[in-house]
Amino acid sequence: MKNLYIDFDGVILDTITPVYNLAKKLNLDVKTQTKEVGLLYSKIDWEELINESPALSDSIDNIKKLKESKKFNISILTHVNSLKEAAAKIRFINGLFDDLTIIPVPKSCSKTMMTQTKGAILVDDFSGNLKEWQESGGVAVKFVRELENGKYPEITSLEELLDMKF
Template identity: 35%
Template structure:
């Protein structure tokens, strides 16, 4: 059975956040400040979802760039056929999901894109047990690991806030997989020694 790898879209594959931040700054600077300072309330989250629903996602994607050659690295990972690779992305509308899927289909035909419609969590949309999630959002990784998955933090800035494996290129997931496989074998050896 192949190892399942789920890859987030926004902030991992494509750098969509700068465009969104720009729109938010122009429309609601106070809400933008709360987002940057991570002090959002539930009502603020609902306002952000409303703004995200109103975006022209084709334009968002057209104005965004791949992060660290992510499309090519994701294509190579998928085409290696060593893993069961899918894109797992939060979406606020069908239009957003379609726009993201169209981009992936254009660059990596056949790669499965799984939209996760809010308020559903990623660990509720698919079974995380034993699967890897590459995501830039620590809270997604926390719940992923809580339900038996392996969280891998994608960060350009070497984010030490969370205690996850960390990568800044999708291709580096191979190193993490080798590490986790080594850990699994070490655990088995300890069990055999103690038996």
């Protein structure tokens, strides 16, 4: 079994659109006002946000399929801005799966610092995370909404991992 790490925001749930909408309502520019947006992230009611966030490309069912295939040892590896955010994500994942590891990563730490990376797969929608992962010996797979022909192998649905050669 291959170790497979799956990002949460932008891969399992689209939590980003509701946060951006909230930022827009508050007249915050997510690109330039990083400090203010960081503060916004820490104040968000994550239980509510997760309830409002749509699943991406049948992510929940596809994780179940990946589990059933017994090809992967799956963990969720997600950056968090607060312990409340971590708790909400842990509760969400625990409510859906019996036996899935979830690793909350403090926003200021690299995902590579939290676990063994050599030969392990990371599916993430953020190239910065994939770059660090690959540099520490891991296998990078980019989750995209539409194909970008970028420098990492791309998938638009987690199910595609079943047909990939690692």
